[in-house]
Each structure stands twice: as structure tokens, then as C-alpha cells.
Amino acid sequence: MDTISKLLDTASVKRLALAHGFDKVGIVSAEDFDFPARVHSAIVLGCATLDEAYDYEMYIQYQGQRKWHKAIYTLLEALSARLAYTLRQEGCRAEHLTFEDSISVIDLKKAAVLAGLGTLGLNNVVVNKEYGPRIRFGTVFTDLELEPDRPLDDYYCSSCTICWGACLTWALGPNGFDRSRCIAEFNPTPEMLERQRQMLKFPTPVTRLQCISCLTSCPIGKRLPVEMWFDVRNK
Numbered sequence: 001m002d003t004i005s006k007l008l009d010t011a012s013v014k015r016l017a018l019a020h021g022f023d024k025v026g027i028v029s030a031e032d033f034d035f036p037a038r039v040h041s042a043i044v045l046g047c048a049t050l051d052e053a054y055d056y057e058m059y060i061q062y063q064g065q066r067k068w069h070k071a072i073y074t075l076l077e078a079l080s081a082r083l084a085y086t087l088r089q090e091g092c093r094a095e096h097l098t099f100e101d102s103i104s105v106i107d108l109k110k111a112a113v114l115a116g117l118g119t120l121g122l123n124n125v126v127v128n129k130e131y132g133p134r135i136r137f138g139t140v141f142t143d144l145e146l147e148p149d150r151p152l153d154d155y156y157c158s159s160c161t162i163c164w165g166a167c168l169t170w171a172l173g174p175n176g177f178d179r180s181r182c183i184a185e186f187n188p189t190p191e192m193l194e195r196q197r198q199m200l201k202f203p204t205p206v207t208r209l210q211c212i213s214c215l216t217s218c219p220i221g222k223r224l225p226v227e228m229w230f231d232v233r234n235k
């Protein structure tokens with residue numbers, strides 16, 4: 001531990017994460033999770049998804065393997081890998097999690113809420129104060145003992161139920177979230193697979209867009225402007 005850079009205190013790690021391109025960052029302690037023994041803290045990292053293009057998925061078939069890649073998860077993985085590399089250069093252990101890793105080793109919703117990055121809305125996703133549900137999360141595991149954040153005190157999901165009304169298959173409602181009725185479910189029933197096929201959009205010849213109505217309908221953070229490169233190229 002003597003070789004660890006003085007730059008790796010909690011505030012410096014957060015500044016580093018923001019400098020690497022993340023929009024939000026929070027810390028959770030291993031005490032609240034069942035992490036591998038060497039992991040003392042998880043850096044929870046958020047990227048805003050103000051444009052639906054972040055949810056475009058691209059189908060790839062390579063050497064007999066088939067995969068759908070979603071733009072936002074590719075971005076999160078790349079930025080997280082870069083941050084982990086920088087942290088390792090400073091002398092600590094750090095490893096980024098892929099989307100698949102995240103599913104199996106950390107409950108990202110729980111982590112984002114514990115890290116004070118949002119509150120669990122009636123749409124069953126983390127609603128950030130600034131971006132609403134238009135934010136996705138990734139993680140870097142580290143052996144640094146960072147100061148954990150605290151969950152937010154206020155619950156600002158307004159319970160307007162607009163997200164329930166936007167869900168065409170009644171997957172959301174007073175009884176919570178029914179995964180079996182969600183059109184974006186990974187392992188749909190034959191009936192839901194047919195609905196997925198009917199409702200898929202194909203924004204480009206090689207990309208598809210699944211249902212994200214419960215995210216786009218939420219009024220929190222909805223009016224934030226998104227600057228695309230064609231907006232800023234002449235500035």
C-alpha cells in the first residue's frame with residue numbers, strides 16, 4: 001500500500017472519474033455487498049443517456065457467437081476500463097466490470113441508490129435528480145478503502161404514474177414490475193417475443209431499438225438539452 005499515490009483519496013478518485021467522461025460518480029463499500037475478498041470499494045459510475053441513440057443495439061455474429069451490443073453499455077465498459085487502467089497506474093488494484101459481470105456480481109440499482117445517485121422510481125429503475133431515468137450505471141472494483149456515499153434523504157419520484165401509463169403491456173403498475181410482461185425482457189415468453197417483434201424499431205439498417213417508454217416518458221430531467229456534434233461543430 002506504500003506505493004499507492006496520494007492522489008487516490010475519495011475526492012480525487014471522484015474527480016478522476018468525472019474527468020474520464022462520467023456524468024455521475026458515487027462510492028459503495030464492500031460491507032453492503034457480497035464482493036470478492038480483495039474488493040474494498042466499488043466506484044459506481046453513471047453516464048447520462050439524454051438521446052435515445054444510446055439505446056440503439058447492434059447485432060454482431062462472429063465465429064458462431066451471436067450478440068446484441070447496446071451503445072450505452074459499450075460506452076460504459078470503455079470508460080470504466082480506462083478509469084481502472086488509470087487507477088492501476090497510480091498503484092492500486094482496480095478492475096472494471098462488463099455489462100455481463102455487472103448482472104452477476106453486483107446489484108447496480110441497489111449500488112446506485114446506496115451511492116446517492118438516485119432513488120428507485122415507480123418505473124422500477126434508478127431516477128437521478130438531474131437526468132431522471134435517462135442514466136445508466138457501470139462499476140469499477142478497487143482495493144482502495146474509499147469513503148462510501150449515503151443514500152439520498154429525499155424521494156423525488158413524484159408518483160405521477162406517467163411511466164405506468166406509457167407501458168403498453170402493463171408490465172408496470174400498482175403491483176410493481178412484472179418482468180414477464182416487459183417487451184424489453186431478455187428471455188421473453190413466445191407471446192412476448194411476438195410483441196417484441198411487432199414493436200421493435202430499426203433506426204438504421206444495422207441497429208434496433210427496443211421499448212424504453214418507461215424511461216422516456218418520465219418528466220424528471222426530460223427537458224435537459226442534448227448537444228449533438230452537429231450542434232457544436234460550428235461553435
Ligand code: SF4
Pocket residue numbers: 166167168169170171172181182183184185211212213214215
Ligand atoms: S421497457 Fe416498455 S414494456 Fe418494459 S416496463 Fe418499460 S415501458 Fe413497459
Ligand code: SF4
Pocket residue numbers: 121122123127156157158159160161162163164217218219220
Ligand atoms: S414517470 Fe412519474 S412515477 Fe414514473 S418514475 Fe417518473 S416521476 Fe416517478
